[in-house]
Amino acid sequence: xxxxxxxxxxxxxxxxxxxxxxxxxxxxxxxxxxxxxxxxxxxxxxxxxxxxxxxxxxxxxxxxxxxxxxxxxxxxxxxxxxxxxxxxxxxxxxxxxxxxxxxxxxxxxxxxxxxxxxxxxxxxxxxxxxxxxxxxxxxxxxxxxxxxxxxxxxxxxxxxxxxxxxxxxxxxxxxxxxxxxxxxxxxxxxxxxxxxxxxxxxxxxxxxxxxxxxxxxxxxxxxxxxxxxxxxxxxxxxxxxxxxxxxxxxxxxxxxxxxxxxxxxxxxxxxxxxxxxxxxxxxxxxxxxxxxxxxxxxxxxxxxxxxxxxxxxxxxxxxxxxxxxxxxxxxxxxxxxxxxxxxxxxxxxxxxxxxxxxxxxxxxxxxxxxxxxxxxxxxxxxxxxxxxxxxxxxxxxxxxxxxxxx
Amino acid sequence: xxxxxxxxxxxxxxxxxxxxxxxxxxxxxxxxxxxxxxxxxxxxxxxxxxxxxxxxxxxxxxxxxxxxxxxxxxxxxxxxxxxxxxxxxxxxxxxxxxxxxxxxxxxxxxxxxxxxxxxxxxxxxxxxxxxxxxxxxxxxxxxxxxxxxxxxxxxxxxxxxxxxxxxxxxxxxxxxxxxxxxxxxxxxxxxxxxxxxxxxxxxxxxxxxxxxxxxxxxxxxxxxxxxxxxxxxxxxxxxxxxxxxxxxxxxxxxxxxxxxxxxxxxxxxxxxxxxxxxxxxxxxxxxxxxxxxxxxxxxxxxxxxxxxxxxxxxxxxxxxxxxxxxxxxxxxxxxxxxxxxxxxxxxxxxxxxxxxxxxxxxxxxxxxxxxxxxxxxxxxxxxxxxxxxxxxxxxxxxxxxxxxxx
Numbered sequence: 001x002x003x004x005x006x007x008x009x010x011x012x013x014x015x016x017x018x019x020x021x022x023x024x025x026x027x028x029x030x031x032x033x034x035x036x037x038x039x040x041x042x043x044x045x046x047x048x049x050x051x052x053x054x055x056x057x058x059x060x061x062x063x064x065x066x067x068x069x070x071x072x073x074x075x076x077x078x079x080x081x082x083x084x085x086x087x088x089x090x091x092x093x094x095x096x097x098x099x100x101x102x103x104x105x106x107x108x109x110x111x112x113x114x115x116x117x118x119x120x121x122x123x124x125x126x127x128x129x130x131x132x133x134x135x136x137x138x139x140x141x142x143x144x145x146x147x148x149x150x151x152x153x154x155x156x157x158x159x160x161x162x163x164x165x166x167x168x169x170x171x172x173x174x175x176x177x178x179x180x181x182x183x184x185x186x187x188x189x190x191x192x193x194x195x196x197x198x199x200x201x202x203x204x205x206x207x208x209x210x211x212x213x214x215x216x217x218x219x220x221x222x223x224x225x226x227x228x229x230x231x232x233x234x235x236x237x238x239x240x241x242x243x244x245x246x247x248x249x250x251x252x253x254x255x256x257x258x259x260x261x262x263x264x265x266x267x268x269x270x271x272x273x274x275x276x277x278x279x280x281x282x283x284x285x286x287x288x289x290x291x292x293x294x295x296x297x298x299x300x301x302x303x304x305x306x307x308x309x310x311x312x313x314x315x316x317x318x319x320x321x322x323x324x325x326x327x328x329x330x331x332x333x334x335x336x337x338x339x340x341x342x343x344x345x346x347x348x349x350x351x352x353x354x355x356x357x358x359x360x361x362x363x364x365x366x367x368x369x370x371x372x373x374x375x376x377x378x379x380x381x382x383x384x385x386x387x388x389x390x391x392x393x394x395x396x397x398x399x400x401x402x403x404x405x406x
Numbered sequence: 407x408x409x410x411x412x413x414x415x416x417x418x419x420x421x422x423x424x425x426x427x428x429x430x431x432x433x434x435x436x437x438x439x440x441x442x443x444x445x446x447x448x449x450x451x452x453x454x455x456x457x458x459x460x461x462x463x464x465x466x467x468x469x470x471x472x473x474x475x476x477x478x479x480x481x482x483x484x485x486x487x488x489x490x491x492x493x494x495x496x497x498x499x500x501x502x503x504x505x506x507x508x509x510x511x512x513x514x515x516x517x518x519x520x521x522x523x524x525x526x527x528x529x530x531x532x533x534x535x536x537x538x539x540x541x542x543x544x545x546x547x548x549x550x551x552x553x554x555x556x557x558x559x560x561x562x563x564x565x566x567x568x569x570x571x572x573x574x575x576x577x578x579x580x581x582x583x584x585x586x587x588x589x590x591x592x593x594x595x596x597x598x599x600x601x602x603x604x605x606x607x608x609x610x611x612x613x614x615x616x617x618x619x620x621x622x623x624x625x626x627x628x629x630x631x632x633x634x635x636x637x638x639x640x641x642x643x644x645x646x647x648x649x650x651x652x653x654x655x656x657x658x659x660x661x662x663x664x665x666x667x668x669x670x671x672x673x674x675x676x677x678x679x680x681x682x683x684x685x686x687x688x689x690x691x692x693x694x695x696x697x698x699x700x701x702x703x704x705x706x707x708x709x710x711x712x713x714x715x716x717x718x719x720x721x722x723x724x725x726x727x728x729x730x731x732x733x734x735x736x737x738x739x740x741x742x743x744x745x746x747x748x749x750x751x752x753x754x755x756x757x758x759x760x761x762x763x764x765x766x767x768x769x770x771x772x773x774x775x776x777x778x779x780x781x782x783x784x785x786x787x788x789x790x791x792x793x794x795x796x797x798x799x800x801x802x803x804x805x806x807x808x809x810x811x812x
Contacts, residue, residue, distance in 0.1 A: 056735030056743040086731045086743065088760030121728025122761050184715060184732060225714040228736035308631040309590060309807055316808030322527025325492045326590060329462030330634035337462040337492065354494030355528050398801050401715055402722030
């Protein structure tokens, strides 16, 4: 498949001390590409994570949830091509087998091995295939970010990564992240699979707090199709190799800088997922303010972002702001028609319950002709605000999803 | 536009005594068709109605809401081609002008005139055009159901009507209904515009109760695109010409029969809206049982019905039941992965948290190849149940909506 027209080049990202990456071809599908990624961490690596709120999570999600409270990680295994979700006891056994294989080989506890899988739902991950893949990865040559970002992908059309640095107690800490996902994207807390790695020395509870805060404003604010995956997982690993004085509290020097770097990487990764939204031709930012609360603003923004009529209007370059009114109205949040104001790009198109006098559609049409579209709504009743990101709904989405599994 | 492949022929429906229908071409758009429908009622006609829960309703919706408590109707005016929603003071004045014009001519109170409009959002209904149309309709020759059902349509591809009869106190009462709508359909209580007419003699409060009960299980259980219109309105008018002993209580003889007839007409009209869903090629019934409550079952069913991934899978004839698992999981309602059971047509495809042993996709693929698809989910934790109806998501939907307004 051609790369999304919204694709960005993969950035230059440095290695993270204390992290070793490898990718191999396990062969989960009949494809000629690496589909198993192994990350090995140095001793003392802390971990944080957020997982899907789906009531039907994959066994990988359950495994990670159980391991996260321990706060330490020795390895991460990512399988692409099979999500292993809704596969009953066979699926659980596959996850246990992978963790046991890595633990046996590296001498860590199985609970220090994190596992994530992505792909079709309902087919048990083949245990022998996974074990052979893990064995190969354990002895494979180390590889780089681009190879790993590519190997974790499924319907993704380009590899997605982001990095940032922070000065932490006089040391430079680096945060690198990779992410995959382009459909079944309405993370209730995380996109399908995202992984952050830093050499900062940070205790797991603080890393968890930083990740949750970053996630709330980034992965939880994107949607491609409103469909929340069974497998959404974002994990952050901190090797401590940067040599900073260990961070344990948000008040420690450098903690704010690290949190900002983590949030920055999360935001950029989240935007990349939208840019690889299935069939996407336009990146859409929806900013809502003047709502009753921030929570209410997010509901309104997501109502707009998930509206098929708004998304198809943007696809068609149609300045159909009436559909934005519809989406605000259906959100069910406090709103008053006659206090709403709506902007496309920098142009005010409607306020006081009607189109602005002498409304000129030309600048709006010009804005919509580009591939980055901004829609702003002032609800006009409070101080709540939220910004979310989505993409348009096109023939490409229908083509991809009416024929994905076969 | 060609008729939907799911279209049904317009049924034979008798006149309702006490009702006079007329249609004219007001010219709300540059089209060569009637677009204003006038219904005049005999004295003593009672009325009931349900309107959108949108926070940004049209002035027509506000007008009807204000008039409904009075319980009586002399006339109904339906404008097609312009919804008059989000048009500020100009829109409100247009509705008042229409009601005043009919009231002046017929000698009724303006509040006895019900008004509904459908079409593009954000353009004030032109008052002079509406007044001239009303004047013409007041002197036009009476017309029949098919003409009225056609004149109220916009992007509809076929005229939609349904009828039923009830024996009420020894008299036969007839219920006829017409409806329009094919996009922006996720009625939180009603489809875009639906109108029922009966010659039964029934007091407005009882008619209202019957309509609300019928609506909850019919119009409120359909979705085309999850987008709730600003203008959704269903009105029921009862002329009393059947001569039955007036019904005032649900315990009166014949009240149950009339309620059943109203529910029957509502259900058939609701199904017709789904059959005319924009771009629809398959009619989908989603039945959920075993949920914690009926309300919970409806949320789960609607989560499935509004999932773009489920809808595109059905469009592609793909037995991708994993997407049903996803949609159950994202609904946020009580569910346990390992108690779910999923059926396509008559075939059990998954239970106990995995595909059934020896799952044979052939009968499922055959079922999906037809144009009426049934998906049944047993949540497995309670007694709650709900059935909803939707259509598939196709290239046709994108084509229609990426270029609707222009």
